[in-house]
Amino acid sequence: MQLLSYTFVLLWVITFALYYLVPQRRKWQILLAAGLVFYVIGLKGVPVSLFITCATTYACGIYLQKSLASQRKALADCTDKESKKAVKHGFEKQRKQVQILYFALNLGLLVFYKYTVVALPFLKDRGVPTGFFEKVIMPLGISFYTLTAIGYVVDVGREQCEAEQNPWKVLLFLSYFPAVTQGPFNRFAKLKEELEREHNFDYERMLRGIQRFVWGAFKKLVIADRIGLFVDNVFMSQAAEVPGSIFAVAVALYMLQLYADFSGYMDMALGVSETFDIVLPENFKRPYFSKSVAEFWRRWHITLGTWFKDYVMFSFVMSGTGRKITKAAKKKWAVMGRHAVPIMGTMLVWLFTGMWHGRTASYILWGIYYGLIMSISLVLEANYAVWKEKLHIRDGKVWGLFCMARTWLIVFLADVLIRSESLTQAGMIYRAFLTRLNVRALFSQTITSYGISKYGFLLLFAALFVWLMVSVWEERGKDVRACLAGWPMPARWCCYYGILLVVLITGIYGGGYDTAAFMYQSF
Amino acid sequence: MKEKVLEILEEYCEEALTYDGDSMMEDGIIDSFTVINIVSELEEEFDIEIDAKYVVAENFKNKEAIIGLVERLLEE
Numbered sequence: 268m269q270l271l272s273y274t275f276v277l278l279w280v281i282t283f284a285l286y287y288l289v290p291q292r293r294k295w296q297i298l299l300a301a302g303l304v305f306y307v308i309g310l311k312g313v314p315v316s317l318f319i320t321c322a323t324t325y326a327c328g329i330y331l332q333k334s335l336a337s338q339r340k341a342l343a344d345c346t347d348k349e350s351k352k353a354v355k356h357g358f359e360k361q362r363k364q365v366q367i368l369y370f371a372l373n374l375g376l377l378v379f380y381k382y383t384v385v386a387l388p389f390l391k392d393r394g395v396p397t398g399f400f401e402k403v404i405m406p407l408g409i410s411f412y413t414l415t416a417i418g419y420v421v422d423v424g425r426e427q428c429e430a431e432q433n434p435w436k437v438l439l440f441l442s443y444f445p446a447v448t449q450g451p452f453n454r455f456a457k458l459k460e461e462l463e464r465e466h467n468f469d470y471e472r473m474l475r476g477i478q479r480f481v482w483g484a485f486k487k488l489v490i491a492d493r494i495g496l497f498v499d500n501v502f503m504s505q506a507a508e509v510p511g512s513i514f515a516v517a518v519a520l521y522m523l524q525l526y527a528d529f530s531g532y533m534d535m536a537l538g539v540s541e542t543f544d545i546v547l548p549e550n551f552k553r554p555y556f557s558k559s560v561a562e563f564w565r566r567w568h569i570t571l572g573t574w575f576k577d578y579v580m581f582s583f584v585m586s587g588t589g590r591k592i593t594k595a596a597k598k599k600w601a602v603m604g605r606h607a608v609p610i611m612g613t614m615l616v617w618l619f620t621g622m623w624h625g626r627t628a629s630y631i632l633w634g635i636y637y638g639l640i641m642s643i644s645l646v647l648e649a650n651y652a653v654w655k656e657k658l659h660i661r662d663g664k665v666w667g668l669f670c671m672a673r674t675w676l677i678v679f680l681a682d683v684l685i686r687s688e689s690l691t692q693a694g695m696i697y698r699a700f701l702t703r704l705n706v707r708a709l710f711s712q713t714i715t716s717y718g719i720s721k722y723g724f725l726l727l728f729a730a731l732f733v734w735l736m737v738s739v740w741e742e743r744g745k746d747v748r749a750c751l752a753g754w755p756m757p758a759r760w761c762c763y764y765g766i767l768l769v770v771l772i773t774g775i776y777g778g779g780y781d782t783a784a785f786m787y788q789s790f
Numbered sequence: 791m792k793e794k795v796l797e798i799l800e801e802y803c804e805e806a807l808t809y810d811g812d813s814m815m816e817d818g819i820i821d822s823f824t825v826i827n828i829v830s831e832l833e834e835e836f837d838i839e840i841d842a843k844y845v846v847a848e849n850f851k852n853k854e855a856i857i858g859l860v861e862r863l864l865e866e
Contacts, residue, residue, distance in 0.1 A: 425843030427843065565818065576822050577845075581845045584829075584842075585840065609827075645823050
């Protein structure tokens with residue numbers, strides 16, 4: 268089920284009405300029921316893998332909590348430091364074994380569903396019967412709820428949250444319907460706090476939620492899907508026939524398409540959740556204003572970045588192996604040695620990030636590319652101040668713009684990899700940038716022969732300008748919706764209806780007014 | 791102890807000494823690489839083990855929180 272569909276809006280309206288009609292203690296049940304309806308309609312079947320993940324997550328959480336309680340009891344009976352250490356080690360070992368089993372099962376499910384499609388042609392080539400595998404459909408949001416569930420189990424093990432005693436609440440945590448297909452990744456403790464506090468109907472809040480939803484629809488339908496028409500046509504053309512400049516425009520627009528599509532979904536998901544008075548974490552903070560790649564990734568898909576940092580990076584660096592490597596590296600290289608483990612952790616995180624996003628070699632290369640850039644920046648960081656001094660570079664607007672442009676270029680080159688249909692096409696595009704740029708094609712009829720007319724481009728640029736203005740406003744710390752609320756009523760409602768009409772009239776719809784699927788849904 | 795922690799902070803993230811907010815990680819004052827280096831130095835200096843469970847925004851929200859973390863681990 269798409270967030271932009273009649274079915275979803277109907278589900279939202281019914282859930283909203285029931286949510287504020289039932290008493291406080293029943294509200295979570297309404298959200299759970301809505302989540303299951305959303306899931307069953309979206310999947311057109313029973314979400315077996317979601318139930319498996321839920322059952323194992325619940326059981327693992329309970330086990331970890333009990334083990335920690337037993338450990339505390341046993342430690343209280345110990346008198347000396349050595350016996351305390353031995354008791355702690357014993358319990359930790361048991362917990363680790365159970366957690367490894369849990370991770371293997373759930374990541375195994377994720378890998379199975381995600382890579383079955385990739386494995387099918389290989390199996391067919393080798394004459395393996397594939398009847399069963401051909402029926403396998405990737406469950407809705409499995410990449411999202413699996414990581415969310417793993418985060419919960421790690422948090423319980425680290426005593427950062429209490430294990431949930433009610434399995435249905437664990438199911439709600441994993442299937443909260445605004446966030447189930449594309450995130451944001453929720454932390455159990457935070458979402459639980461949000462779900463369990465008192466919620467009363469508030470007209471202004473409802474309005475704010477709807478406004479954010481419509482703004483998300485604007486980004487998705489007017490910007491992302493319009494750009495999609497052009498980008499899809501360019502990338503489906505014979506790469507050898509397309510001038511490098513057209514590819515450059517297509518990739519630059521693809522950067523915006525991905526951002527508009529994903530952040531548009533987030534606006535809609537957070538807007539829907541806001542109407543239920545449940546605040547979800549922000550996933551974007553205007554990433555294209557970043558002055559470095561590291562900052563870009565702190566502002567883009569924030570909850571995924573935090574997930575990888577907390578559960579992969581820190582787990583690896585602070586593990587026994589990580590510590591041993593750090594010690595050995597520091598011994599060998601006094602200064603550079605301290606970078607060894609962070610670099611290994613970074614490469615690991617980016618390799619996993621690439622594999623999480625896609626199933627092809629392009630995504631793995633994309634991950635390695637970012638891992639290398641981050642690692643090189645880490646090693647060279649200490650020299651930046653010296654180089655800037657030598658080159659007489661002063662901080663200021665020009666330097667800031669240069670840093671931003673540098674970030675765009677790095678992201679641009681990476682996006683060629685993930686948007687190309689194959690690595691061969693990506694190679695041809697890089698070559699086209701260098702050998703046959705043909706800038707004149709941008710000012711001829713060529714540019715309008717890829718699915719967007721001259722007026723389509725004008726409309727797109729107007730929409731991008733509005734988006735840029737809003738972003739600049741937000742970057743300066745302004746709450747745009749609060750500012751709008753301060754306008755006189757006629758002006759305010761003209762603005763609301765104006766945006767709504769623009770979405771309805773100029774949005775890109777398919778036959779029957781259905782919309783294109785969200786891009787991150789396929790990750 | 792406090793002076794030693796501040797010395798380590800000065801070496802890896804001078805900005806942390808003057809920062810007076812309470813979300814150093816979210817505010818971009820201290821990134822994950824710096825946290826890793828600070829943790830490694832603190833472990834070496836005070837002969838403590840800082841497990842991944844302690845590496846959370848709350849324990850690195852400002853210099854006082856880091857000092858508090860070291861104090862707690864020394865007492866354990």
